[in-house]
Amino acid sequence: MSELNQMSNQAPASPERRRFVGVATAAAGLAIAPGVMLVEVAHGRPEDQAASSAVRWGMLVDATKCATGCNDCVTACSTENGWTPVAESAHPKQAPQWIRKLELQDPLTQMETNLPMMCQHCAEPPCVDVCPTGASFKRADGIVLVNRHTCIGCRYCMMACPYKARSLVHESLNDTQKPDVPRGIGCVESCTLCVQKVDRGDGNTACAEACTAAGHDALLFGDMNDPESEISKRLRELPTKQVRADLNLNLGVRYHGI
Amino acid sequence: MKRLLALGAVVLTTAALAWAGSDDQPKAGGAPKPVITKAVKGEQCVEPTDTMRRDHMKFLDHHRDQAVIEGVRTKKYSLKECINCHASETTGSVAASKDDFCVSCHSYAAVKIDCFDCHSTKPQGSAAMHPLNAETAHYKHKLAAQAASKVSAEEMAGVAQ
Ligand code: SF4
Ligand code: SF4
Numbered sequence: 001m002s003e004l005n006q007m008s009n010q011a012p013a014s015p016e017r018r019r020f021v022g023v024a025t026a027a028a029g030l031a032i033a034p035g036v037m038l039v040e041v042a043h044g045r046p047e048d049q050a051a052s053s054a055v056r057w058g059m060l061v062d063a064t065k066c067a068t069g070c071n072d073c074v075t076a077c078s079t080e081n082g083w084t085p086v087a088e089s090a091h092p093k094q095a096p097q098w099i100r101k102l103e104l105q106d107p108l109t110q111m112e113t114n115l116p117m118m119c120q121h122c123a124e125p126p127c128v129d130v131c132p133t134g135a136s137f138k139r140a141d142g143i144v145l146v147n148r149h150t151c152i153g154c155r156y157c158m159m160a161c162p163y164k165a166r167s168l169v170h171e172s173l174n175d176t177q178k179p180d181v182p183r184g185i186g187c188v189e190s191c192t193l194c195v196q197k198v199d200r201g202d203g204n205t206a207c208a209e210a211c212t213a214a215g216h217d218a219l220l221f222g223d224m225n226d227p228e229s230e231i232s233k234r235l236r237e238l239p240t241k242q243v244r245a246d247l248n249l250n251l252g253v254r255y256h257g258i
Numbered sequence: 259m260k261r262l263l264a265l266g267a268v269v270l271t272t273a274a275l276a277w278a279g280s281d282d283q284p285k286a287g288g289a290p291k292p293v294i295t296k297a298v299k300g301e302q303c304v305e306p307t308d309t310m311r312r313d314h315m316k317f318l319d320h321h322r323d324q325a326v327i328e329g330v331r332t333k334k335y336s337l338k339e340c341i342n343c344h345a346s347e348t349t350g351s352v353a354a355s356k357d358d359f360c361v362s363c364h365s366y367a368a369v370k371i372d373c374f375d376c377h378s379t380k381p382q383g384s385a386a387m388h389p390l391n392a393e394t395a396h397y398k399h400k401l402a403a404q405a406a407s408k409v410s411a412e413e414m415a416g417v418a419q
Contacts, residue, residue: 051329139329147326148376175354177378179338184376199331 044201056142057193057252058121058224059208060231060240064257065218066114066211073116073219074099076210080194082178096167098191099207113258116207116219119144119165119191120243121252127157127166136188142224142252143193153186162244166190193221193252224252292362297343304334314340337373342381351379 045052077099078085089095099118105111125144127136135151138144146157146166158166172185180196183189194205208219222231240254297303303310305317321335333339344352344359352360353374360379364371 047331047333049330050324137327139327141329145326149322149326172375175351175374175379177376179341179378179380179382182376182378187376195329199329 044203045199047199051139051141051143051199053140053142054225055140055223056123056225057198058142058222058231059193059205059253060220060222060234060238060256061115061253062218062220062238062256063113063115065216066116067214067216067218068103068112068114070114070214070216071101072210072214072216073207074101076206077118077191080178080197080206081181081192082176082183083189091170094168094170096169096189098167098189115255115258117163117165117243118207118253119161119193120163120249121191121193123250123252125249126160126162130156130160132156139195141198143195143198144190145192145195146188146190148182148184148187148189151187153188155188157188161190162247162249289366292366293357294362295344295346295357295359297359298345298347299343303343304339337377338382341377341379345379345381350381353379 074085077083081098083096083098086092086095086097086100099116102115102117104113104115106113121138121142121144123138123142125136125138127144128138131137132154133150133152135147135149136144136157137147153168155168158168166188167190168188169183169185173183177183181192194202194207197205203221205219205221208221211217211219220231220234222229224231224235226232235254238256240256241258242249242251242254243258305313310317317335318337318340321332322337324330324332325336341352346352346355346358349355349358352358353371356362356365358379360371360373
């Protein structure tokens with residue numbers, strides 16, 4: 001009993017954590033200062049190093065290359081992250097959609113546009129603004145995530161997101177999750193820009209890999225803060241748009257050809 | 259009066275001893291002791307066993323905040339690494355059957371485990387160890403329906419009892 005008391009009497013974890021956060025910030029600052037480190041940070045940082053704001057992960061979608069009827073990015077995402085595709089779901093209306101394929105038609109000209117839609121990884125994310133618990137958060141490198149340890153499933157973020165990017169896990173997943181991608185009942189989820197792959201140093205997302213493998217090359221993932229990255233170069237050359245640019249959210253996903 | 263009490267005590271004690279000594283009676287001692295299987299991999303845990311037994315959640319909670327919020331992905335204290343070493347050789351899991359590593363102690367201590375609502379109980383490994391990691395993972399719910407060894411709701415509920 002005395003042991004138990006000792007345990008509960010120990011100070012809560014927060015001061016310890018605050019100290020840790022301080023140290024981590026200092027370390028990241030040091031790493032960025034010499035400049036040479038910047039590139040190393042962008043391409044597979046060491047596992048003991050925190051994500052850094054020197055990097056901003058983003059995606060360029062070239063809608064002119066996105067093929068009609070192709071669903072490879074969606075399949076690749078569900079395979080990588082372990083969510084059941086809508087078509088295979090027992091409850092399609094509740095099925096998660098981390099990424100979905102849209103086919104749009106201009107009613108005047110009949111021109112068709114294909115594009116994948118997912119979390120846009122807003123620099124000013126409304127989902128984070130409304131979250132009552134702080135579970136919805138933006139990581140230093142621009143990836144917007146849900147901390148499932150603190151998410152209470154209130155779904156405010158689902159209502160706040162202008163892009164319908166989020167979904168709630170309604171039913172128990174019975175241990176079908178992938179070890180790298182924890183997700184579960186009562187928590188909201190959305191595209192993570194394959195954060196497990198990014199942290200592993202793969203430097204690409206499952207959807208972009210699949211699109212390239214299919215020969216379409218419509219998706220390009222990379223560091224938008226690094227002027228030498230492929231995505232930065234293409235963004236300099238191509239005219240691109242943000243969906244609902246009027247909302248001024250500074251999106252991490254940019255579209256060409258819409 | 260005193261002598262009478264003493265006599266009474268002797269009689270009671272004898273009766274109690276006789277009762278405890280009889281083989282037909284169940285032995286006092288409460289719930290069955292947890293089965294603690296030695297980790298499949300590794301010789302020594304990241305901290306001494308006594309420390310881990312008491313404080314594993316402190317290590318895990320601290321590590322999880324670093325990993326999720328900061329993106330620090332060190333292996334020490336990572337739940338995934340616990341599972342890699344402690345998954346049972348028969349079920350391939352730390353929480354699929356009642357003698358698996360996590361469940362065994364937790365049901366003895368009557369402490370519900372929430373981890374596996376979200377985290378996989380199986381290590382990342384060969385397709386045989388964890389068929390849901392295979393290339394066909396997007397059919398995982400079909401596989402799960404066939405697999406006999408999945409954690410049933412009853413089993414997980416049993417953990418809480
Ligand atoms: S697209 Fe939606 S879910 Fe993603 S960061 Fe923006 S508001 Fe949040
Ligand atoms: S559902 Fe979860 S992440 Fe979304 S607003 Fe509520 S607590 Fe935050």
